[in-house]
Amino acid sequence: MPSNKPIILIRTSEETIDKFKIICKEENRSMSKQAEKLILDLIKEYEKENGTINVKNINVIDNKGTINM
Structure with missing residues (x-):
């Protein structure tokens, strides 16, 4: 079933993709799940050092990820 x-x-x-595929296989994760884990780990570490990110105060201007805080 597709994800929303x-x-x-x-x-x-x-x-880089070939190396990433090898790591994903060894970690028994899809590339998507491995990338999500890496992003979540990065967020957790960032928030540990800098405090919780309040996404309600962030306005993404466009689909290119431009952020206006």
């Missing part, structure tokens, strides 16, 4: 979650698109080299 938003999509993040990145551009990177084939070598």
